[in-house]
Amino acid sequence: MEPRLLLIHYLREVVGLTGPHIGCETSLCGACTVELDGQAVKSCTMFAVQADGAKLVTIEGLAADGKLHKMQEAFWNEHGLQCGFCTPGMIIASKQILDRNPNPTEEEIRHGIEGNICRCTGYQHIVNAVRAAAKAAGA
Amino acid sequence: MATITKPETLLGKRIRRREDPRLITGTATYVDDIKMPGMYYAAILRSPHAAANIRSLNVQPALARKGVLTVFTGKDTEHAGSVPCGAALPGLRVPHHHLLALDRVYFVGHPLAVVVATDRYIARDAAELIEVDYDVLSAVADPEKALAAGAPAVHPQWPDNTAFTFHQEGGEVDKAFAEADVIVKQRITSQRLIPMAMETRGVVADWRAAERALTLYTSTQAPHLVRTLVAQVLGLEDNRLRVVAPEVGGGFGSKIDTYAEEILMAFVAMKIRKPVKWIGSRREDFLCTIHGRGHVDYYELAARRDGEITAIKLKIIQDLGAFLSLLTPAIPTLSVLMMPGLYRTKNIRADVVGAFTNCMATDAYRGAGRPEATHGIERMVDILAAELKMDPAEVRLKNFIHNEEFPFPTATGLVYDSGDYAAPLRKAMDMVDYGKFRQEQARARQEGKLLGIGMSTYGEICAFGPSPATPAGGWESSQVKVEPSGKVTVATGISPHGQGEETTFAQITADELGIGLDDVIVVHGDTSLVPYGIGTFGSRSTAVGGTALYFALQELKTKLKKWGVTLLESEDVTLADGRCTCNKSGKSVSFQEIAFAAYRAMKVPAGAEPGLVSTYFWEPPNFTFPFGAHIVVTEIDRDTGEVFIRRYVAIDDCGKILNPLIVDGQVHGGVAQGIGQALWEQAVYDDNGQLITGELMDYAVAKAPMMPWIESGHTVTPSPVNPLGVKGVGEAGTIGASPAVVNSVVDALSHLGVRHIDMPLTPEKIWNLVSAGGGK
Numbered sequence: 066m067e068p069r070l071l072l073i074h075y076l077r078e079v080v081g082l083t084g085p086h087i088g089c090e091t092s093l094c095g096a097c098t099v100e101l102d103g104q105a106v107k108s109c110t111m112f113a114v115q116a117d118g119a120k121l122v123t124i125e126g127l128a129a130d131g132k133l134h135k136m137q138e139a140f141w142n143e144h145g146l147q148c149g150f151c152t153p154g155m156i157i158a159s160k161q162i163l164d165r166n167p168n169p170t171e172e173e174i175r176h177g178i179e180g181n182i183c184r185c186t187g188y189q190h191i192v193n194a195v196r197a198a199a200k201a202a203g204a
Numbered sequence: 205m206a207t208i209t210k211p212e213t214l215l216g217k218r219i220r221r222r223e224d225p226r227l228i229t230g231t232a233t234y235v236d237d238i239k240m241p242g243m244y245y246a247a248i249l250r251s252p253h254a255a256a257n258i259r260s261l262n263v264q265p266a267l268a269r270k271g272v273l274t275v276f277t278g279k280d281t282e283h284a285g286s287v288p289c290g291a292a293l294p295g296l297r298v299p300h301h302h303l304l305a306l307d308r309v310y311f312v313g314h315p316l317a318v319v320v321a322t323d324r325y326i327a328r329d330a331a332e333l334i335e336v337d338y339d340v341l342s343a344v345a346d347p348e349k350a351l352a353a354g355a356p357a358v359h360p361q362w363p364d365n366t367a368f369t370f371h372q373e374g375g376e377v378d379k380a381f382a383e384a385d386v387i388v389k390q391r392i393t394s395q396r397l398i399p400m401a402m403e404t405r406g407v408v409a410d411w412r413a414a415e416r417a418l419t420l421y422t423s424t425q426a427p428h429l430v431r432t433l434v435a436q437v438l439g440l441e442d443n444r445l446r447v448v449a450p451e452v453g454g455g456f457g458s459k460i461d462t463y464a465e466e467i468l469m470a471f472v473a474m475k476i477r478k479p480v481k482w483i484g485s486r487r488e489d490f491l492c493t494i495h496g497r498g499h500v501d502y503y504e505l506a507a508r509r510d511g512e513i514t515a516i517k518l519k520i521i522q523d524l525g526a527f528l529s530l531l532t533p534a535i536p537t538l539s540v541l542m543m544p545g546l547y548r549t550k551n552i553r554a555d556v557v558g559a560f561t562n563c564m565a566t567d568a569y570r571g572a573g574r575p576e577a578t579h580g581i582e583r584m585v586d587i588l589a590a591e592l593k594m595d596p597a598e599v600r601l602k603n604f605i606h607n608e609e610f611p612f613p614t615a616t617g618l619v620y621d622s623g624d625y626a627a628p629l630r631k632a633m634d635m636v637d638y639g640k641f642r643q644e645q646a647r648a649r650q651e652g653k654l655l656g657i658g659m660s661t662y663g664e665i666c667a668f669g670p671s672p673a674t675p676a677g678g679w680e681s682s683q684v685k686v687e688p689s690g691k692v693t694v695a696t697g698i699s700p701h702g703q704g705e706e707t708t709f710a711q712i713t714a715d716e717l718g719i720g721l722d723d724v725i726v727v728h729g730d731t732s733l734v735p736y737g738i739g740t741f742g743s744r745s746t747a748v749g750g751t752a753l754y755f756a757l758q759e760l761k762t763k764l765k766k767w768g769v770t771l772l773e774s775e776d777v778t779l780a781d782g783r784c785t786c787n788k789s790g791k792s793v794s795f796q797e798i799a800f801a802a803y804r805a806m807k808v809p810a811g812a813e814p815g816l817v818s819t820y821f822w823e824p825p826n827f828t829f830p831f832g833a834h835i836v837v838t839e840i841d842r843d844t845g846e847v848f849i850r851r852y853v854a855i856d857d858c859g860k861i862l863n864p865l866i867v868d869g870q871v872h873g874g875v876a877q878g879i880g881q882a883l884w885e886q887a888v889y890d891d892n893g894q895l896i897t898g899e900l901m902d903y904a905v906a907k908a909p910m911m912p913w914i915e916s917g918h919t920v921t922p923s924p925v926n927p928l929g930v931k932g933v934g935e936a937g938t939i940g941a942s943p944a945v946v947n948s949v950v951d952a953l954s955h956l957g958v959r960h961i962d963m964p965l966t967p968e969k970i971w972n973l974v975s976a977g978g979g980k
Contacts, residue, residue, distance in 0.1 A: 083233075086236075089899075090486060124228075125231070141221070147873060176909055179907050184400055184905065
């Protein structure tokens with residue numbers, strides 16, 4: 066493997082997981098966010114070799130047995146997306162909010178997705194989605 | 205045949221989107237997700253200078269790099285046509301825009317060469333190996349400086365840097381100004397913005413020489429326009445050119461244009477006879493995707509002492525950039541059309557000067573000319589109110605067009621379709637408890653707090669539009685295909701990329717045909733699948749595309765009824781709830797039975813043909829004119845100059861609402877971009893024409909914690925222009941937001957003598973103003 070191959074290019078081009086997207090290549094937009102050993106990370110500023118041996122989960126891995134993850138379901142129900150380009154990263158980042166705090170306030174939700182830009186929604190329906198997912202999980 | 209007859213109307217229901225399952229599972233296909241056997245990758249070498257002559261260009265070091273197939277330069281593409289500008293104005297100077305620079309560059313990011321390689325890393329590496337010897341020239345990046353005597357000429361053949369002038373006048377302006385009790389004047393800017401769709405532009409081109417067939421996958425809002433224009437520029441046969449807009453990650457107007465890169469990739473694929481992909485980096489996208497706004501406006505308002513506005517004068521200096529993109533010169537003319545806002549005055553005079561600068565072209569960005577006009581008139585109304593010591597709401601209510609005056613012909617040549625302009629304002633004032641807020645504000649000021657309230661009552665021109673009034677035809681198309689099973693495929697000429705028409709159009713279809721939502725699919729964005737269409741922009745998709753669908757469905761229903769008559773052997777039938785029923789015998793046939801019969805065709809009804817397909821091209825008789833009122837409460841931190849939005853109330857009237865969930869989403873997103881312009885965003889070029897906000901690090905796109913909670917509501921005034929009664933909502937939030945925010949902040953600082961502040965209202969700007977008025 067080319068040492069400088071970025072993790073996002075490895076996922077998209079080598080493994081064929083095109084769910085995570087490339088929005089800026091500078092860690093600023095969060096469209097490439099994936100889960101690495103349980104932590105949401107931006108895969109555009111990490112080399113693939115740095116992820117050697119790690120457990121990676123992309124948006125494609127969230128649904129289990131044909132059933133959507135609660136966060137995916139909540140984004141759908143609450144219209145938490147429009148063009149959908151930021152969505153795979155946004156859902157991974159949102160999932161992490163609830164992993165850390167099952168009942169976040171609006172402020173905590175907004176802080177939790179600060180590293181993920183959405184240009185379509187104004188974030189309001191995303192906030193609603195995270196709240197709905199928290200509620201669905203019994204918070 | 206699991207179709208259940210639908211018991212009630214789907215229109216107006218909060219239905220979650222049908223496009224979402226693929227988007228939330230990461231299985232949608234955007235351009236960069238497309239991979240083809242033997243595909244090459246392209247990287248583009250771009251100018252680091254805003255103005256320079258090219259002394260020499262040496263591509264040999266790039267060609268020598270392992271993995272590089274070839275390099276194309278301006279000499280290779282010299283004989284292709286110009287990157288297209290589709291707007292026409294009398295006397296317009298249109299510079300020839302080569303696909304690749306020939307001997308001179310005109311803006312930072314101007315493409316010089318295309319490197320084609322086996323991998324995107326190699327392509328980018330090799331582009332950096334190309335040696336260019338530049339003779340750097342003076343540049344001009346500010347439109348007012350460009351028009352000043354002695355400014356560097358952007359195009360040497362036009363030393364005055366003027367692309368066009370445009371004048372429009374109505375009524376008796378000079379008389380109104382001569383008789384005015386009060387005249388207020390203000391210079392107001394609407395700064396350059398970067399549209400910043402999350403997905404950068406990108407193209408995959410695939411050429412099949414044996415068929416002379418080219419397929420372009422491109423991130424666009426208008427695939428048919430791309431097809432027509434790419435075919436024209438390269439001299440291709442348009443019936444052998446297929447353009448596909450796959451999943452598109454946002455556009456906001458910036459992907460209406462046909463860009464150099466789309467034409468270039470078509471050119472490259474035909475030369476190398478292999479598929480080729482180019483995906484813009486974020487920096488390329490900031491440099492080389494159109495920008496929005498870029499106005500300097502000089503306003504004068506004449507009024508009577510009682511607050512009645514009697515005339516408006518406006519001079520617009522439009523920063524065009526170096527080249528004219530698809531609609532560049534048309535955008536400020538939209539500002540002129542919208543300059544009276546919601547107000548009755550028939551005396552208007554507008555003069556536009558389009559200035560060339562050594563920058564990226566400006567063009568349609570969410571609102572396109574209308575946010576600029578609304579910002580201007582809504583600021584001026586507040587300035588007038590301050591001058592007359594009247595409440596801004598009172599001045600607005602005094603000047604609104606009255607309900608009985610619709611359809612209302614404006615001095616700018618439009619006919620406003622319908623309106624009840626006071627209703628959203630009163631509703632918004634009730635929601636914020638306007639009277640009580642003023643008391644609270646008075647108390648807060650005594651405590652030294654800076655609290656403000658501001659409003660905008662905006663109108664917009666939507667549903668573009670009657671073809672004679674548009675550069676490329678303003679109609680829209682729709683095709684409804686009933687399959688033998690009774691399942692329905694809708695093909696639409698619009699090209700949604702987040703607006704949700706796969707859902708709303710299915711709602712319209714299911715409603716009209718009396719079938720289930722799940723029996724309908726909506727396809728779009730592929731010139732080989734859908735009839736010729738214009739695309740998605742200008743809040744037109746539902747108002748024009750949805751109406752084309754509505755009429756296609758009426759035609760289809762006529763056909764269904766003919767088949768029903770034949771099958772039931774009765775002339776007296778009713779089509780309702782997914783069945784055709786004989787009114788005498790009560791016998792009926794289902795929609796599915798009719799569909800099957802139409803393809804089986806045992807007995808074709810008189811005047812009908814086998815099959816069940818209807819296609820409709822709808823030409824709108826007028827634009828639609830949504831309106832609304834936004835009220836914003838702000839608080840300013842004296843110590844930092846930071847603006848905090850305490851309340852944001854948005855009451856929009858977009859006519860009938862087909863899906864409130866989607867409409868709310870459109871309003872929120874629009875407001876976010878309007879607040880972004882008001883408070884944070886600005887594309888800054890320095891005096892040398894360097895874009896110094898060239899990355900997300902420097903260009904302040906709103907993040908979640910920066911955005912307030914938006915309290916949205918609606919009034920509903922149906923449009924008489926289309927049978928759905930819809931007006932359009934894509935741009936409303938953006939148009940209403942920026943003046944409401946700025947008016948609120950100016951209100952917070954008004955007791956310090958502040959009368960106007962130009963956007964963006966950065967903490968530095970506000971802190972300086974507060975400090976200058978300090979101690980008061």
